Amino acid sequence: MNKLYLRNQLCIPVIGFNRAIIYDLGRKDYHFISKKHYHILNTDGFVNFTRIADQSERSELIDFLLSLEIIFEVASAQEKKRFPKISRALHQTNELTHAVIHTNISNNFIDLIDQNHLQNLSIISPQIDDELINLVASFAQLEIDGIYLYIEKFDAESLEKYELKLARQPILFSVNFFGVDSSHTELKDNIYYNFFTESFGQYQQLLSVDKLFVNQAFFLEAYNKHSYYNGKIYIDQSGNIKNGLNSKQAFGNINSMSVDEFQQTINSKLFLEPGNINKNQTLVCQHCEFRYMCTDVRVPEKEAEQWFHQVECVYNPYISKWNNEEGYLNLKESGVTVSASGCTINKDKLSKTFNKIWSE
Incomplete structure (x- = not known):
């Protein structure tokens, strides 16, 4: 009697032009597979390994998938109902979830986003100074899960000088420095300090292997929306509202905008269009x-x-x-x-x- 195998619903096969990948959302990892094996695993029912004629290849694949817990064995066909299909729908309560600003942001910005719950706020600054610390502190009463600082030029003396003040900002999640000798990450006072060898200009433009994210939340967003533009707003140094750091089109200026006008702008069909691109x-x-x-x-x-x-x-x-x-x-x-x-x-x-x- 053939054994019965189901695929772990958090291990999702995704096909590419030459090969496929198993996205292991639970372990935040991925594994390459062939397109042939993708078509076998891309099912919510029992995995039909008999489609592989070669016994050695079949056994090797089953052992590989079992060792990674990508598949698991069940005792009978009736057990399948105990493992329902996981929905891939994206449940997003707020249109605006991510904002990117510069240190010279207008005070008007706080009033404009007061109605929104941000998952994260990114602040771009040429250096760490009192202006930046005060800006971070000004967002303390807003609904923001975490603040991410992007410091364009690393200066060891400035970091040492302001490290204690940074630690006093409970909303601060990470501080990112650019142009250092070697890339690495340090965790101190519940803040992630990330150091990158490339310049900030290079970092914001390029995709790289270390910018690939495997987890359930990211997968659901990318599966349904655009993982960068969905829910994002960028305010440039002149106060212009844009979809992202590299966007040229502006949708008005926060310096001359009321709260109602701002909400109408960020919820307009034209502004939301890039985020809806799959x-x-x-x-x-x-x-x-x-x-x-x-x-x-x-x-x-x-x-x-x-x-x-x-x-x-x-x-x-x-x-x-x-x-x-x-x-x-x-x-x-x-x-x-x-x-x-x-x-x-x-x-x-x-x-x-x-x-x-x-x-x-």
């Missing part, structure tokens, strides 16, 4: 196995049926390579052309390119 609607992204764990800060554009990006991602899903890996080629070099009119793949060129890269 990766499956976006050229190239729809073929990427990382699409539900990626924070993509690029500005999407639309001139045809699907969304696309003028700026190319640092990961090429058609050859399964990051731009810092040996053998990486950009889309055009791989045989893929992306424009407002669509995505064209030279299958013969791509196949030869892929085989050459991965056979060396």
